Every structure is written in structure tokens, then in C-alpha cells.
Amino acid sequence: MQIQVTDSIDTVPAADWNRLNPDGNPFLRHEFLAALEHHGCVGETFGWLAHHLLAFDDEHRLVGAVPLYFKTNSYGEFVFDWAWADASERAGIPWYPKAVVAIPYTPATGRRLLVDPQLVGHEAVRQALIEAAGELVREQGLSSLHWLFPDTADTASLEDAGFLLRLGCQYHWTQPGYRDFDDFLDSFSAHKRKKLRRERRRVVEAGIEHRIVHGHEAGDADWRTMHHFYQSTFDKKWGTATLNLPFFRELGATMGEQVVLVFAECDGRPVAGALCFRSPTALYGRHWGCEADYHSLHFETCYYQGIDYCIREGLTLFEPGAQGEHKVSRGFLPTPTWSAHWVAEPRLRDAIADFLSREQRAMRDYIHTLHEEHLPYKAGRLPPQPSHVRPID
Template sequence: MQIRISHSLDEVSAADWNRLNPDGNPFLRHEFLAALEHHDCVGQTFGWLPHHLLAFDDQRRLVGAVPLYLKTNSYGEFVFDWAWADASERAGMPWYPKAVAAVPYTPVTGRRLLIDPTLSDPEPVRRGLIEAAGVLAREQGLSSLHWLFPDASDTDSLEDAGFLLRMGCQYHWTQPGYRDFDDFLDSFSAHKRKKLKRERRRVIEAGIEHRIVHGHEADESDWRTLHRFYQSTFDKKWGTATLNLPFFRELGAAMGEQVVLIFAGIDGRPVAGALCFRSQGALYGRHWGCEADYHSLHFETCYYQGIDYCIREGLSLFEPGAQGEHKVSRGFLPTPTWSAHWIAQPRLREAIADFLSREQRAMRDYIHTLNAEHLPYKADRLPPAARHVRRID
């Protein structure tokens, strides 16, 4: 097996890369990651420098890969290490650059070790890629190496390799097979059901209607409108809008039905919009924006329309984005997420390991409390995933 570093995903064919992503995770598709590079959404400007790892067998066939970047900042990662960076800098050890195995700007759990699914024994490739990432970090003199939002299998492999694990929490919706949205609401307690119905009714009373457009159906006006809403969110709050209109256009053309646009409008005029992506079994909410404040419109556009879509399409999982404890009362379950970390400096590693141990205990207590006291579901209608989360330890 030979492992090399690629600074451009265009050095790999889409067919070869996507063969390593058989479940069709939209953010791991060649089309998504390459579009980020094509339109300078990653690179020098925003401090995401592609250093993808590619593993080839002795027939020069791609059998493994890692989406890997050298970072000159911590923006767009959603696993916040600014306190670690500050401690490192105060100790006289530069924190940047560092290496990050992740999907830029995308806090979605998925595989970070992409392995050919036809291999009879994937472990040598898996171990080789982890070792190669460590070699890169050491040879480049980097402060650290971080794997963000790996799935359970990759997390186990990284822990076995000696990485420190960090536990986070997101809020995900799952369905056991609801017939329709009303069937979903019937699983709520009366008080919570009444509140959710009232929120949906307020949107209707404002004269707002929703329409859903998939990427290959969107026209130039749709993309310009969506990008305007996306940009407005950053203008109103904080941060930098790293995704541009050409990037959105390319995604629509290249990824088709995996791109889902949800528009809210009054008399045919869009007033808000959300951008989602879908795989074979899941919907992922990513970005949202609006031109004015309308009561409960964010909940309807970003949550309830997505739930309704999942029920109609038979999707079992809806991840509406990072953070947001208010999602729990609307049927989203607190769900553990993970990251894995290698720290070059021994004393800093020891301090971070102690912090992570205490943070994880607190996070487990937090998730248990939410599940025990704040879920909106009737006791006999708990989604199976809620019962699983109660047993995370």
C-alpha cells in the first residue's frame, strides 16, 4: 500500500473517490469537497489548506482516503478549541498550523477514514491512514491533529490508536415509521403538542407558504435568493460567509436530488429559505436566512418542514444543525457526537486529557437530564433512539 498527499481533489476521479462513500453521505462526495476547492471556499483565504490522504494498493487502485486540511485558524470546525489554542500560545507553543480531518463548515457525523467497501480486510488501510496522518503532523511540526465528527467505528479506531476523545452534543430527530406529521404529533404530551401546533398555525396565519426545490430543479433565481438569505444570516450575527453563489450553483448541478432547498414565501415572494442535504436515509439542515422576523418561521422552515419531508420520503434521521437546546421540546433527541485529538506537547496533552475527562462526565449528566426531564414524548411513544441515548454510559 502506498499513501500520498493530495492538495487538490481534482487529482482523483469522482468515481474512484465516491466508491469509498457507498452510503452516499452528501458531504463526503467528491462533488461537494471539490466544489469547495473550485470556488475558493477553502484554501489560503479561509485557512483550510487541502492535504488529503490517498491510499493505493499495488495495482494503483484507490482503496482509502481521508479528507484532511492544514488549518491556520479554528473557524468552521464546530469543535471549539480556542481555550486550548490560548493555553498553547501563552506557554510559548504556536497552536497554528494544525491538521484537521473533517468536512469544512459541516458539523455532521460521518466516516473520516474512507475505505474501499470491497476489501476483505480493511484494517491495514485504516491503520495506515491513521499512521500517515500522524506522520504528516510530526514531519510538519504541527501542534496537533484533530478528527472532527467521526462515526462510531472511526472513533473506536482512533481511541485504540491513542487519540484523546471529546464528547459533544447535538439534537437529532429520528422516526420509527410515522404515518404523517399528525402521527408524529400524537406521540407528544398534550401540552407540548398544543405548543407546536400553535407555532405552525402562526406561520399559516401570516400568509406564509412553503415550497421545496431540489438542486437539479432550482433555477438561477432560486440560487440567488438562497445565497442572499445565507449571506444575510452572517451579516446579522457574526462570522464570515465562506460559501459563495458559484459554489451553490455547482452543487445543484452536480448533486441534484441530494440538495434540498426549502423556501418560505408570501404571495409568491420568498421571505426566507433553508438549505439542506440528504443521503439515502437522512436529511441534514445546514443554512438558513430570512429577510424579516416572522413569528415561529425559523421553527417551521428549519425543523417542521424537514420533519414532514423525512416522513414523506421515508428518511429515518434528521440532523438540523449544531447546537440549539430549544430543539428538544420540538422532538429532537440529545445525541452524543465525538472528536479525537493528538497533541504534540506532552504537558499540554496531559492538561487537555484531564479537561476532557471532566467535560465528558458533565456532558453525560447533561444528556441524561434532558432525556429524563425534558423530552416532549409520551412515555409509551418514546422513539427507540431515545431509549438508546439513556444508556450511553
């Protein structure tokens, strides 16, 4: 087996890379990562420098890969390490550049060790990729290596390899097989069910209708409108919109069947939109924007339309994005998320390990409290816990 490093995913044929992603995760597709590179959404401007790891067998057949980037900032990661960076700099230890294994700007759980599932010796390739990532970081003199939002199996492998684990929390929706949205609401307590129905009714009373378009069906006007909504959210929050219109257009052309655009329209005019992605089993909410403030429109466009879509399409998981404790009362389960960290400087590593131990205890208590006291479901009607992430005790 040979390990190589590439600064462009285009050096790998799309079919070879996608063979390592049998679950159809949209963010791990060659087309998604390539579009980021083609249109400058990653690179020097935004501090995401591709150094993808590739594992080849003796016949030069791709058998494993890791989407790895050198970072000159912590923007777009959603596992916040600014306090660590500050402490490191104050100690005279440069924190940047560092390395991350992640999907840029995407806090969605998934595999980070991509290995041919038909390969004999599957675990050996996983271990070789972990070791190769560590060797690359040490050779380049980087401060640290971070694996962001790995799935259950990858989290276990990284812990076995000695990485420090960090526990976070998102809010994910699962279903046991609801017939329709009303069937989903029947699992709620009466008070919570009434509140949610009132929110949906207010959107209808405002004269707003929703239209769902898949990426390969969207016209250029649809893409311009969605990008406008995406850009407007960052403008309002003084953020940096790193995804440009050509990136959106390329996704529509190359993987449009996995892109879901949700438009809210009033008198035929778009007033809000949400951009989602899907796999054969899951929906992922990513970006949203609006023209005006309508009561409950965010909840309807970003959450209830997505739940409706999942029920119709038979999808069992909906990840609506990071943060948002208000999602719990609307049927989303507090769900652990993980990241794994290696830090070169021993003193700093020890301090971070101590912090993570204390933070993890607090996060476990927080998740348990939400489950025990704040879920809207009736007794005996709790949906299945998400299985794609490592559970907590």
C-alpha cells in the same frame, strides 16, 4: 499499499472517491469537496489547506482516503478549541498550524476513514490511514491533529489508536415509521403537542407558504435567493460567509438530487429559506436566513418542514445542525457527538486530557438530564436512539 498526499481532490477521479462513500453521505462526495476547492471556499484565504490522504493497492487502485486539512485558524470546525489555542500560545507553543480531518463548515457526523467496503483487509487500511495522518503531522511539525464528528466505527478506531476523545451534544430526530406529521405529533404529551401545533398555525395565519425544490430543479433565481438568505445570516451575526454563489450553483449542477432548498413565501415573495442536504436515509439542515421576523417561522422552515420531508421520503434521521437546546421540546433527541485529538506537546496534552475527562462527565450528566426530564414524548412512544454515533453509558 501506498499512501499519498494531494492538495487537490481533482487529482482523484470522482467515481473512485465516491466508491469509498457507499452510504451516499452528501458531504463526503467528491463533488461537494471539489466545489469547495474550485470556488475558493477553502484554501489560503480561509485557512483550510487540503492535504487529503489517499491509499492505493499494488495495482494503484484507490482503496482508502481521508479528507484532511492544515488549519491556520479554528473557524468553521464546530469543535471549539480556542481555549486550548490560547493556553498553548501563552505557554510559548504555537497552536497554528494544526491539522483537522473534517468536512469544512459542516458539523455532521459521518465516516472520516473512507475505505472500500468490498476490500479484504479493511481494518488494515484504516489503521494505515490513521498512522499516515499522524506521520504527516509530525513531519510537518504541526501542533496537533483533530478528527471531527467521526461515526461510531471511526471513533472506536481512533480511541484504540490513543487519541483523546471529546464528547459534545447535538439534537437529532429519528423516526420508527410515522405515517404523517400528525402521527408524529400523537407521540407527544398533550401540552407539547398543543404548543407545536400553535407554532405551525401562526405561520399559516401569517400567510406564509413553503415550497421545496431540489438542487437539480432550482433555477438561477432560486440559487441567488438562497445565497442571499445564507449571506444575510452571517451579516447579522458579524460572521464570515465562506460559501459563495458559484459554489451553490456547482452543487446544483453536480449533485443537485442531494440538495434540498426550502423556501418560505408570502404573497409569492420569498421571505426565508433553509438549505439542506440528504442521503438515501438522512436529511441534514445546514443554513438558514430570513428577510423579516415572523413568529415561529424559523421553527417551521428549519425543523417542521424537514420532519415532514423525512416522513414523506422515508428518511430515518434528521440532523438539523449544531447547537439549539430548544430543539428538544420539538422532538429532537439529545445525541452525543465525538471528536478525537492528538497533541504533540506532552504537557499540553496532559492538561487537555484532564480537561476532557472533567468536561465529559459534565456532558454525560447534561445529556442524561435532558433525556430524563425534558423530552416531549409520551411514555412508551420514545423514537429510536440515533445509531450513527457512539452512545454514552
